[in-house]
Amino acid sequence: MFAAAGAVGQLINWLAKLPGIGRKSATRLAFHILKMPADDAREFARLIGEVKDAVGFCSTCCNIAESDPCALCADPRRVDDKICVVEEPMDVAALAKAESFNGRFHVLNGRLSPLDGIGPDDLKIAELMKRMSEDVSEVIIATNPNVEGEATAAYLSRLIKPLGIAVTRIARGLPVGSDLEYADSLTLSRALEGRQEF
DSSP: OOOOOHHHHHHHHHHTTSTTOOHHHHHHHHHHHHHSOHHHHHHHHHHHHHHHHHOEEOTTTOOEESSSSOHHHHOTTSOSSEEEEESSHHHHHHHHHHTOOOSEEEEOSSOOBGGGTBOGGGTTHHHHHHTOSTTOOEEEEOOOSSHHHHHHHHHHHHHHGGGTOEEEEOOSOSOTTOOGGGSOHHHHHHHHHTOEEO
């Protein structure tokens, strides 16, 4: 493995902090950046800063947004009586692309993971509960089908069911241990259509 010091080493260390990027991939990316024309590298750096300045979170659904409310919350064609709860903004993008759900979304920005020190107060659960009203007839829990996602779904169900709101879970059709962002549109459509009461 290449051992770099100075600015290149720092760049590799930062890139290795990205999800799914190990030290070897970080080294490849760093050298790719070094090979880029200087103007392209500066543009890349500028865009990262611009995105960080321009993008925030929707005060309604907690999704990433360049405006508040976000485009999905402001869309009058979406129905208000169904809310689909997901873990991350990437999950909203995947489900919206499937085009089989015309309700609203809510992003938890994580999932319960006691081993990692992530509890209910670390997620956007309080914001979700503020959205519960007589207008909401169903909450669809679309957390990932893994241990943490199932624990999060069970926790949310225990909070919401006593309010008299139907709680459903997206149907299996997604492989256990996978993430929503990697599923194809057809699989996501079938999972939403086959949801069951939780």
